[in-house]
Amino acid sequence: MNIETIKTFQTLKTPFYYYDTTLLQATLQAASQAANEHGFNLHYAIKANANPHILDIIQSHGIGADCVSGNEVAQAVASGFPSEQIVYAGVGKSDEEIRLALEKEIFCFNCESLPEIEVINMLAGEMGKKASVALRVNPNVDAHTHHYITTGIEENKFGFYLYDLDHAITACREMEHIRLIGLHFHIGSQITDLTVFRGLCLRVNEIQSRLKERGIILPHVNFGGGLGINYDCPTCGLIPDFASYFQIFADFFEAQPGQQLHFELGRSLVGQCGSLISRVLYVKEGKHKKFVILDAGMNDLLRPALYQAFHRIENLTSVGEHEKYDVVGPICESSDCFGKDRKLPLTNRGDLIAIRSCGAYGEVMASRYNLRELPGSYFSQ
Numbered sequence: 081m082n083i084e085t086i087k088t089f090q091t092l093k094t095p096f097y098y099y100d101t102t103l104l105q106a107t108l109q110a111a112s113q114a115a116n117e118h119g120f121n122l123h124y125a126i127k128a129n130a131n132p133h134i135l136d137i138i139q140s141h142g143i144g145a146d147c148v149s150g151n152e153v154a155q156a157v158a159s160g161f162p163s164e165q166i167v168y169a170g171v172g173k174s175d176e177e178i179r180l181a182l183e184k185e186i187f188c189f190n191c192e193s194l195p196e197i198e199v200i201n202m203l204a205g206e207m208g209k210k211a212s213v214a215l216r217v218n219p220n221v222d223a224h225t226h227h228y229i230t231t232g233i234e235e236n237k238f239g240f241y242l243y244d245l246d247h248a249i250t251a252c253r254e255m256e257h258i259r260l261i262g263l264h265f266h267i268g269s270q271i272t273d274l275t276v277f278r279g280l281c282l283r284v285n286e287i288q289s290r291l292k293e294r295g296i297i298l299p300h301v302n303f304g305g306g307l308g309i310n311y312d313c314p315t316c317g318l319i320p321d322f323a324s325y326f327q328i329f330a331d332f333f334e335a336q337p338g339q340q341l342h343f344e345l346g347r348s349l350v351g352q353c354g355s356l357i358s359r360v361l362y363v364k365e366g367k368h369k370k371f372v373i374l375d376a377g378m379n380d381l382l383r384p385a386l387y388q389a390f391h392r393i394e395n396l397t398s399v400g401e402h403e404k405y406d407v408v409g410p411i412c413e414s415s416d417c418f419g420k421d422r423k424l425p426l427t428n429r430g431d432l433i434a435i436r437s438c439g440a441y442g443e444v445m446a447s448r449y450n451l452r453e454l455p456g457s458y459f460s461q
């Protein structure tokens with residue numbers, strides 16, 4: 081962040097999210113180019129950041145949308161994502177949400193259980209429509225990420241378990257208002273070991289050859305999202321290595337003739353462009369440590385409290401000698417801590433602090449806990 085930007089921050093009410101739109105544009109460009117090289121279809125997982133201005137920028141790159149609620153579907157449509165590029169996943173779609181998605185004629189429901197598909201079939205019938213459906217399969221592939229954000233092993237609630245798949249396909253084919261068009265996978269988030277995706281490809285190959293023996297080839301395969309970002313050193317990896325990520329699917333997935341591949345990236349598209357900017361309210365000396373108390377709390381950025389997630393913390397306005405601090409918020413919870421023993425320049429009341437890599441699952445997970453205001457958002461020019 082340059083001096084002019086920091087000067088502007090001084091005039092703004094903190095805390096707020098700041099988005100570097102130049103970086104966002106460059107990231108979207110890199111991702112689209114890498115996907116296009118292989119003819120892959122790219123969707124943006126709106127759950128990562130649903131700020132309308134961010135959505136405007138993303139949809140202008142011709143990227144589709146992956147949604148997980150009726151409101152996300154409505155927002156995607158309102159933001160200009162074409163219906164035929166909208167997919168909708170989630171283990172608990174309500175009747176109202178399903179009706180809305182049918183009305184908007186989205187490309188595909190990524191379905192997670194037979195009871196859900198039976199309801200979609202019934203509602204589509206009532207509305208005189210046919211719903212396109214992909215089965216989300218839980219492939220039992222460990223994503224080697226934080227336990228809370230692993231979604232593709234059998235203990236997780238997500239998707240059809242492998243032993244249920246044959247039965248589910250047969251059942252779908254008997255439903256009058258369901259058009260079965262594909263398979264969907266999403267094994268977890270913040271995956272930094274790319275060999276995990278190779279493992280996913282190999283498992284999907286096995287699943288496909290089993291289906292092929294039954295004469296079943298579905299035209300669409302969706303590999304979900306999950307590509308991680310570098311939280312330890314954002315500047316070392318401002319733009320994730322999309323080329324290597326997509327190359328894995330090109331190399332290891334045995335696509336059937338005419339089969340289309342889809343991806344739903346969230347974090348890797350928006351994570352590095354956002355920072356949470358806050359002010360130091362107090363510096364408090366404890367017996368064993370010093371605390372920097374910010375005017376931002378876990379209600380503004382939940383990730384450290386929820387997943388013990390690491391985010392880099394920078395003092396934007398002080399330089400010089402360093403000290404170790406615990407950087408905490410004002411919320412009445414001990415987990416309201418953004419970082420322990422962080423080395424920062426000698427820090428004072430009024431200093432501006434940036435918490436980096438907050439573009440994904442930051443603003444969108446903010447709450448009004450303790451009846452605090454929601455954080456604002458600003459964008460680079």
Ligand SMILES: Cc1ncc(COP(=O)(O)O)c(C=O)c1O
Nearest residue numbers: 125266269305306344345346347
């Ligand atoms: C079904 C589905 N697709 C895509 C994503 C996006 O994941 P990520 O932000 O890790 O790319 C998620 C979130 O984990 C998801 O649940």
Ligand SMILES: N[C@@H](CCCC[NH3+])C(=O)O
Nearest residue numbers: 127229269270383440441
């Ligand atoms: N919210 C999580 C990721 C969950 C992704 C949604 N399935 C995070 O901040 O890392």
